[in-house]
Amino acid sequence: MTAVATGRQTWTSRHLLDVDQLSRADLEATLDLAAKLRDQRTSGELGEARKRLTGHTVGLAFYEASTRTRVSFELAARELGATAVDLSVVGSSVIKGESLIDTMLTLERTGAQTVVLRHAMAGAPYLVARSTGLRVLNAGDGAHAHPTQALLDAVTLREALGGSLDGKTIAIIGDVAHSRVARSDIHALTRLGARIVVGGPPAWVAGFGAWPAVRVAPGLREALEGADAVMTLRVQLERAAGGAIGSLREYTRSWGLDEERLSWAKPGAPILHPGPTNEGIELTAELAASERSLIGRQVTNGVGARMAVLSLLAA
Numbered sequence: 261m262t263a264v265a266t267g268r269q270t271w272t273s274r275h276l277l278d279v280d281q282l283s284r285a286d287l288e289a290t291l292d293l294a295a296k297l298r299d300q301r302t303s304g305e306l307g308e309a310r311k312r313l314t315g316h317t318v319g320l321a322f323y324e325a326s327t328r329t330r331v332s333f334e335l336a337a338r339e340l341g342a343t344a345v346d347l348s349v350v351g352s353s354v355i356k357g358e359s360l361i362d363t364m365l366t367l368e369r370t371g372a373q374t375v376v377l378r379h380a381m382a383g384a385p386y387l388v389a390r391s392t393g394l395r396v397l398n399a400g401d402g403a404h405a406h407p408t409q410a411l412l413d414a415v416t417l418r419e420a421l422g423g424s425l426d427g428k429t430i431a432i433i434g435d436v437a438h439s440r441v442a443r444s445d446i447h448a449l450t451r452l453g454a455r456i457v458v459g460g461p462p463a464w465v466a467g468f469g470a471w472p473a474v475r476v477a478p479g480l481r482e483a484l485e486g487a488d489a490v491m492t493l494r495v496q497l498e499r500a501a502g503g504a505i506g507s508l509r510e511y512t513r514s515w516g517l518d519e520e521r522l523s524w525a526k527p528g529a530p531i532l533h534p535g536p537t538n539e540g541i542e543l544t545a546e547l548a549a550s551e552r553s554l555i556g557r558q559v560t561n562g563v564g565a566r567m568a569v570l571s572l573l574a575a
């Protein structure tokens with residue numbers, strides 16, 4: 261799947277279900293396009309790109325809460341000239357019991373060509389891709405995948421670490437087991453040449469050492485030593501993640517990040533977090549707001565990444 265790399269500004273796939281479907285060449289080209297569209301948008305120079313999706317309708321179907329992903333997909337669709345329709349699940353016939361597939365077919369029959377779907381059930385976007393004619397962009401399915409988060413994280417890291425992730429070490433700290441972000445990030449970052457170290461309570465990192473280019477660290481210091489960048493994850497209490505960790509206070513004592521602990525990583529290593537943050541639990545508010553923090557840049561890059569994906573898939 262090297263359509264982008266060979267100059268055709270499309271993907272051969274109709275859907276984005278996870279980043280593991282993308283070759284390294286596709287990933288690199290998508291990150292390049294994301295950065296370009298972000299910069300053009302910032303400087304008001306999108307030009308012809310503003311018409312790229314004219315006549316195209318993108319449905320936003322978020323069965324789980326979202327701020328960053330939903331807003332940035334909506335803005336991205338509009339910037340490219342598409343009509344964005346927010347399904348507003350809470351105010352839709354979903355609460356009358358309409359099934360996921362019936363809801364998606366209804367969206368398709370109203371004229372939408374693409375759906376951006378977030379769902380608590382892992383695999384829901386795959387089901388919709390098989391059962392409807394919609395193009396499906398996975399905006400997060402259960403604990404399985406969050407491909408556009410991985411793309412925006414890769415754009416952010418690549419720029420922060422000198423333009424390439426080859427040979428870089430990225431530490432991912434926290435609730436890896438329940439994190440769709442971590443899974444998609446591991447796929448994308450290792451394909452781009454990075455090594456991953458995961459650290460967290462044993463139940464939250466068990467089994468990840470079997471993934472290629474992933475090492476499990478026994479403690480926070482061991483996870484951070486030698487890291488070029490550090491990503492800390494949200495403790496996902498809504499996915500019953502709390503059972504593995506005794507208490508939040510205990511988690512923070514062992515795995516919480518502050519400026520002093522970040523100094524265990526390589527000098528100047530930046531800190532990332534997919535958001536929303538539980539400040540005072542995964543990291544301190546001071547660290548989140550510090551110069552080492554790329555959290556704001558991740559959000560900004562999310563619009564560019566989603567513009568790139570919409571542009572490549574829906575063109």
Ligand code: CP
Nearest residue numbers: 326327328329534535
């Ligand atoms: N990172 C992320 O998916 O954030 P939202 O839940 O706000 O979309």
